[in-house]
Amino acid sequence: MAVKEGIRVFLRFDSPSRGRLLEPGTARDVRDDGWTLAFENRHRAVETGEEKLVYYDRGREFVQRPVLVEAQSGDGPPFLLTLKFIGDAVPVKDRQEDRIPTLDAGLTATLENECDCFIQDVSLSGLAAIGTRNYPVGRCVDIAIPYGDEEYVGQVEIRFTKPLDHGKVRYGLLGVFDTAEGRNLKSGLTRMTLEIQQQHLKALSNPS
Secondary structure (H helix, E strand, C coil): CCCCCCCEEEEEEEECCCEEEEEEEEEEEEECCEEEEEECCCCCCCCCCCEEEEEEEECCEEEEEEEEEEEECCCCCCEEEEEEECCCCEECCCCHHHCEECCCCCCEEEECCEEEEEEEEECCCEEEEEECCCCCCCCEEEEEEEECCEEEEEEEEEEEEEECHHHCEEEEEEECCCCHHHCCHHHHHHHHHHHHHHHHHHHHHCCC
16 A cells, blocks of 8 residues: 555654654655655654664554665754665564553553553553453453543453453553444544653653
8 A cells, every 4th residue: 555645654763761762753755765754843863874664554554664864854843854765664563663651641441341450551553551350362342541631432452461460460452443443542542652752752852
């Protein structure tokens, strides 16, 4: 599936303290051999000639692709990066690349009728949460996540479970977005991922 101008693309940065961070940009000047990406904010400069990874949705797949930074604008916003592809796009099968830790955000979810399941991280496609029930892998359960002035509801699939101490269980949850049961969960995960990501980026650019 061809990538269209205007899609959201994420440029990866690696932080020793916070792990992998994805900076959201918008694709412009879409060419067969590369793109120009426009960023409203960029927390740090990149080097011309540097190799990076970008992430984006290709149809129903979330993929990563290696790129070379060919040029960049000195002024902004928007800040522009001209990128050249140096490899093929490959699916990010487990979506671990785009996990954003939420330990400081105090987010909780209701799974089925179990309230206050602590959310450990979120991504554009799912989340990890801690509860007390031992759901079978592959089961779909209802979820509700209060965030800001909204409540985001839908269904998630149990992708893995891991027993913890004191009767707790860690769930790996993948959003179900291709049915009516997805409701507004996808937009909620996108909002949470990007806003919490931006908080992390600001903390990196303004260390105390």
